[in-house]
Amino acid sequence: MKSYGQLCAVARALDVVGDRWTLLIVRELLISGPLRFTELQRGLPGVPPTLLTQRLRDLEQHDVVHRVPGVRYRLTERGEQLEGVLRELLRWGAPTVPDAPADAEFQTHWLSLPARYLARDGDPAGPDVTVRFGSPADGFDLTASAGVVTVAPSRPDETPDATVDGPGPVLVGLLQGTLDLTRAVAAGVTVHGSEDALRRIVPTVRVGE
Structure with missing residues (x-):
């Protein structure tokens, strides 16, 4: 060096x-x-x-x-x-992500780092919920509990309340709050399980606000 x-x-x-x-x-x-x-x-x-x-x-x-x-x-x-x-x-670097080349590599677990700073517990009084982005092979779990969201590698032995997957740019927009869930699903995101659990954790920004 x-x-x-x-x-x-x-x-x-x-x-x-x-x-x-x-x-x-x-x-x-x-x-x-x-x-x-x-x-x-x-x-x-x-x-x-x-x-x-x-x-x-x-x-x-x-x-x-x-x-x-x-x-x-x-x-x-x-x-x-x-x-x-x-x-x-x-x-x-976040503002440059939408301009990344179409063939840019993407792995879901890379999103876990920004998720540490973007995810919030929208219902601190609610029961604990866990949302999985991706899979145990390439993903991470967000757990909301009493106002705190923790991020950890996915655990194969744990069944989350919801599992989310889809194209990298769309998942990025969902986590950043630039896409609401309806638009994200229309753009290719899939949600299995509780959509309410996902809405509790990810930020939501309404266009025009």
């Missing part, structure tokens, strides 16, 4: 995480926790194995990632501090 050679905190940070794929590795570990090399590969379509190996070595060297028993990689405490950086990148 080449250094910018500047006595500047921004440049020093980019010396560590500025290379291609590096912050996406951090994204995967923030979303899913400890992952094996092959699991990281699945969440990073297009990354050459040799490059992924090198990026992981660089991150280990800079105390961002470390290996745990079972040959899994996880973020260190310092690595977890990058969540704020990714949150601001999400905020900055």
Whole structure:
């Protein structure tokens, strides 16, 4: 990894995480926790194995990632501090998502990171509900309980109140609140189970308001 050679905190940070794929590795570990090399590969379509190996070595060297028993990689405490950086990148990049190429790769679990900041419990006094986006193989669960929404990887042994799936851009609009549920369904989203559970969690923005 080449250094910018500047006595500047921004440049020093980019010396560590500025290379291609590096912050996406951090994204995967923030979303899913400890992952094996092959699991990281699945969440990073297009990354050459040799490059992924090198990026992981660089991150280990800079105390961002470390290996745990079972040959899994996880973020260190310092690595977890990058969540704020990714949150601001999400905020900055969100307006560009509708302009992404039609053939852009999409995996449902990538939405779990913005879901942490967008989902709200619209009925804090109601019973707990869980809404699954995608599937256990590629998805995440949103659970609303007493005013708090938690986000976690989907658990195969848990039956959610609703399961939501569909085209990536439409799911993005549903989570961002730029599409209401009726329009999202018309655009290809499918909902199995309780639509009320989904409406409780996702934001709703009426066009024109």
